[in-house]
Amino acid sequence: MKRIITATVQNRSGVLNRITGLLQKRQFNIESISVGRTETEGISKMTFVVDVEDFQKLEQLTKQLNKQVDVLKVSDITEKAIVARELALIKVGSNAQQRSEIQGIIEPFRADVIDVSKESLTVQATGKSEKVEALIELLRPYGIKELARTGLTAFQRGQQPQVADLPSSYSLLQ
Amino acid sequence: MKVEAKMAMNTDSHSKPNTGADLLVKALIQEKVDTLFGYPGGAVLPIYDAIYRAGDGFEHILTRHEQGAIHAAEGYARVSGKPGVVIATSGPGATNLITGIADAMMDSLPLVIFTGQVASNVIGTDAFQEADVMGITTPITKHNYQVQSISDLPRIVREAFHIASTGRPGPVVVDIPKNISSGPAEEEYESTFYLPGYQPNLKPNPLQVKKLEDALAKAKKPVLLTGAGIIHGNASEELKEFAHHHGIPVTNTLLGLGGYPGNDELFLGMAGMHGTYAANMALYECDLLINIGSRFDDRLTGKLEHFAPNATVAHVDIDPAEIGKNITTHIPIVADSKEALKVLQKHDVESTNHGDWLRHLQEYKQEYPLWYNNPDEKMVPQWLMEKVHEATNGDAVVTTDVGQHQMWAAQYYTFNEPNRWVTSGGLGTMGFGFPAAIGAYLANPEKASVAVVGDGGFQMTMQELSILQEKRYPVKVVIVNNEALGMVRQWQEKFYEERYSESLLHTQPDFVKLSESYNVNALKIESQQHLEEVLPELMQNDEPVVLDCRVLQQENVYPMIAPGKGLHEMIGVKPT
Ligand SMILES: Cc1ncc(C[n+]2csc(CCOP(=O)(O)OP(=O)(O)O)c2C)c(N)n1
Ligand SMILES: [Mg+2]
Numbered sequence: 001m002k003r004i005i006t007a008t009v010q011n012r013s014g015v016l017n018r019i020t021g022l023l024q025k026r027q028f029n030i031e032s033i034s035v036g037r038t039e040t041e042g043i044s045k046m047t048f049v050v051d052v053e054d055f056q057k058l059e060q061l062t063k064q065l066n067k068q069v070d071v072l073k074v075s076d077i078t079e080k081a082i083v084a085r086e087l088a089l090i091k092v093g094s095n096a097q098q099r100s101e102i103q104g105i106i107e108p109f110r111a112d113v114i115d116v117s118k119e120s121l122t123v124q125a126t127g128k129s130e131k132v133e134a135l136i137e138l139l140r141p142y143g144i145k146e147l148a149r150t151g152l153t154a155f156q157r158g159q160q161p162q163v164a165d166l167p168s169s170y171s172l173l174q
Numbered sequence: 175m176k177v178e179a180k181m182a183m184n185t186d187s188h189s190k191p192n193t194g195a196d197l198l199v200k201a202l203i204q205e206k207v208d209t210l211f212g213y214p215g216g217a218v219l220p221i222y223d224a225i226y227r228a229g230d231g232f233e234h235i236l237t238r239h240e241q242g243a244i245h246a247a248e249g250y251a252r253v254s255g256k257p258g259v260v261i262a263t264s265g266p267g268a269t270n271l272i273t274g275i276a277d278a279m280m281d282s283l284p285l286v287i288f289t290g291q292v293a294s295n296v297i298g299t300d301a302f303q304e305a306d307v308m309g310i311t312t313p314i315t316k317h318n319y320q321v322q323s324i325s326d327l328p329r330i331v332r333e334a335f336h337i338a339s340t341g342r343p344g345p346v347v348v349d350i351p352k353n354i355s356s357g358p359a360e361e362e363y364e365s366t367f368y369l370p371g372y373q374p375n376l377k378p379n380p381l382q383v384k385k386l387e388d389a390l391a392k393a394k395k396p397v398l399l400t401g402a403g404i405i406h407g408n409a410s411e412e413l414k415e416f417a418h419h420h421g422i423p424v425t426n427t428l429l430g431l432g433g434y435p436g437n438d439e440l441f442l443g444m445a446g447m448h449g450t451y452a453a454n455m456a457l458y459e460c461d462l463l464i465n466i467g468s469r470f471d472d473r474l475t476g477k478l479e480h481f482a483p484n485a486t487v488a489h490v491d492i493d494p495a496e497i498g499k500n501i502t503t504h505i506p507i508v509a510d511s512k513e514a515l516k517v518l519q520k521h522d523v524e525s526t527n528h529g530d531w532l533r534h535l536q537e538y539k540q541e542y543p544l545w546y547n548n549p550d551e552k553m554v555p556q557w558l559m560e561k562v563h564e565a566t567n568g569d570a571v572v573t574t575d576v577g578q579h580q581m582w583a584a585q586y587y588t589f590n591e592p593n594r595w596v597t598s599g600g601l602g603t604m605g606f607g608f609p610a611a612i613g614a615y616l617a618n619p620e621k622a623s624v625a626v627v628g629d630g631g632f633q634m635t636m637q638e639l640s641i642l643q644e645k646r647y648p649v650k651v652v653i654v655n656n657e658a659l660g661m662v663r664q665w666q667e668k669f670y671e672e673r674y675s676e677s678l679l680h681t682q683p684d685f686v687k688l689s690e691s692y693n694v695n696a697l698k699i700e701s702q703q704h705l706e707e708v709l710p711e712l713m714q715n716d717e718p719v720v721l722d723c724r725v726l727q728q729e730n731v732y733p734m735i736a737p738g739k740g741l742h743e744m745i746g747v748k749p750t
Contacts, residue, residue, distance in 0.1 A: 009371075010371060013308075013322065014308050014312065014319075014320070017308070017309065017312055018312050021312050021313050022313070056498060056502075059498060060495065060498070060499060063494050063495035064495050066494070066495075067493070067494075067495050068371070069316075069317045069337060069369060069371055069372045070371055071371050072370055
């Protein structure tokens with residue numbers, strides 16, 4: 001099952017290495033990791049999308065992360081109300097006439113063309129991973145020349161629904 | 175004399191730190207470090223110079239290999255409960271420590287390891303003797319640091335000692351670039367620290383304690399399984415009271431030996447691959463398993479599906495990540511062992527309805543005791559271990575290497591007190607035993623320090639005889655010489671149809687001459703009679719000694735849970 005885990009960490013040297021090394025050593029499958037600074041100086045936030053077999057493995061993952069000295073907080077936000085986004089840059093082959101066709105495809109995704117050359121154009125898309133994936137699939141027939149994705153970053157919404165209201169299908173990735 | 179000369183040179187530089195290395199020395203003094211294990215080299219020259227100038231504040235043990243230094247520090251840490259401190263130079267000095275760091279990580283030993291590093295401005299250029307110590311040690315340390323600025327050094331040292339010795343202990347590496355250790359330092363830097371991400375929980379959750387008490391009140395077949403957590407937590411007394419109050423039988427893991435008295439009536443012996451039948455069957459048949467401070471290692475559990483299949487499992491551990499890792503746990507208690515036992519003693523549920531269970535286990539004990547066949551003249555290792563016990567009144571600090579002799583020492587040197595048993599369990603590191611005995615001696619010079627080693631493993635770190643030569647520490651080395659990598663030979667006999675591939679060691683050094691060349695008294699002993707004549711005196715006197723004890727090669731360690739088998743499927747439980 002896929003889970004979204006966030007970890008707030010102290011920005012000390014080696015912390016990234018320690019965490020990725022730990023995930024590797026304990027054989028956790030990581031789908032994506034994104035890291036960046038937070039509102040607090042010296043504190044970074046990491047977002048992992050992981051694929052774990054069961055809840056016991058998941059518990060191990062959060063416990064092992066928590067055990068690290070520089071890790072301040074670990075949350076599994078999969079079941080929470082969250083905002084989650086990733087950014088993708090997609091370079092597709094296109095000649096002049098395909099260009100407007102592609103424009104038409106990306107528009108509903110609110111993606112932008114950020115670079116154009118004779119044989120290609122580059123689309124920037126942001127959103128949930130499914131949306132990004134759907135767009136990529138639609139662009140694939142034009143020939144994807146280069147693709148870069150940041151991985152998911154996420155946090156909890158300002159307001160969380162009462163536990164009882166939470167539809168079971170709410171989870172973003174399950 | 176040497177010390178006086180040092181002191182004379184040194185009078186004023188000591189009080190006033192002027193380099194990063196002096197700051198380090200000052201910080202070590204503040205941590206009350208009095209013993210260092212290490213080996214010098216280019217990148218730690220400033221540190222060694224500061225140690226020299228600091229005079230006689232430290233006993234520095236110059237081992238002959240960095241691996242010796244770190245295993246000695248592990249022995250020191252295991253027996254004293256204080257962090258063992260190691261210094262090694264950059265590159266090869268640091269990489270020679272790796273085995274010991276991994277060993278300490280597996281067995282939760284507090285170590286603080288200082289490695290030299292090339293100067294900050296050349297890190298990353300493949301400079302002479304540069305190794306990525308942070309990268310290499312990250313997966314095998316509780317934490318590690320590379321010092322980036324001199325002003326951080328005092329704080330980092332304090333943090334390192336704190337992290338190494340609190341919570342679940344473990345090794346911490348501090349990598350110090352040469353420009354930091356040699357650079358100019360001010361006298362004082364802020365060294366207070368705040369580790370918001372590191373707050374080990376010591377007190378048990380009352381709700382979980384209540385659950386355990388309820389389970390105990392109902393249990394008909396409870397058993398206590400205790401590990402090194404009892405020894406780290408200094409909780410032997412509390413454990414004994416708790417077990418006696420409720421009449422709960424106790425078994426130990428390999429690393430837990432001595433945490434509960436081996437001669438106590440409720441003690442079932444060690445559990446696991448070479449544990450006793452009674453202990454393993456108790457784990458198999460129990461309806462309540464109370465694990466305090468052990469981590470359900472695979473050498474203990476055997477095949478998981480046969481481990482305590484009908485039991486409610488309660489697990490007290492200071493490391494939350496150990497709970498539920500290997501075994502589904504119904505009652506998780508994250509706490510220090512002593513704190514947990516104190517609370518458990520207070521509330522006192524009554525649980526007295528398991529007399530049948532105790533009688534049943536007593537029958538197992540009587541029916542299936544540890545056994546060996548003792549020939550008339552030649553020595554067998556089990557007998558040898560019993561004699562070592564006798565000659566030391568069962569009160570020595572015993573270290574072992576890894577192999578058959580380790581299991582025999584665990585089985586036949588009955589430990590009645592904590593902090594007497596030093597062995598490499600998790601990593602199973604050959605070469606550990608002899609240097610560990612040197613560290614163990616320094617941690618507790620009042621007790622005899624006996625290294626029980628194999629003829630194979632001793633050859634991995636025997637260069638440390640130099641330390642006995644120089645310092646005359648009365649470490650007693652008992653080589654259980656079966657002219658074989660015995661444990662390998664045993665597995666080849668049993669599971670590889672006697673194809674003894676690379677496991678027989680008929681070519682050996684003359685251990686007596688070898689020891690004598692280090693000016694260490696040594697004897698080759700081939701008969702029971704000879705051993706009985708010399709052992710008591712040699713174990714009690716104040717001199718180091720090496721005993722090359724020739725034992726029957728074909729002896730195997732029994733009983734045994736074969737790999738892939740369950741607790742209840744022990745073989746070799748009865749004499750053949
Ligand atoms: C560093 C290391 N290498 C290899 C092994 C695998 N190993 C485990 S026990 C053993 C045999 C040890 O022989 P010896 O020291 O003579 O002890 P014995 O089993 O004969 O008592 C070996 C090779 C190990 N544990 N550690
Ligand atoms: Mg041997």
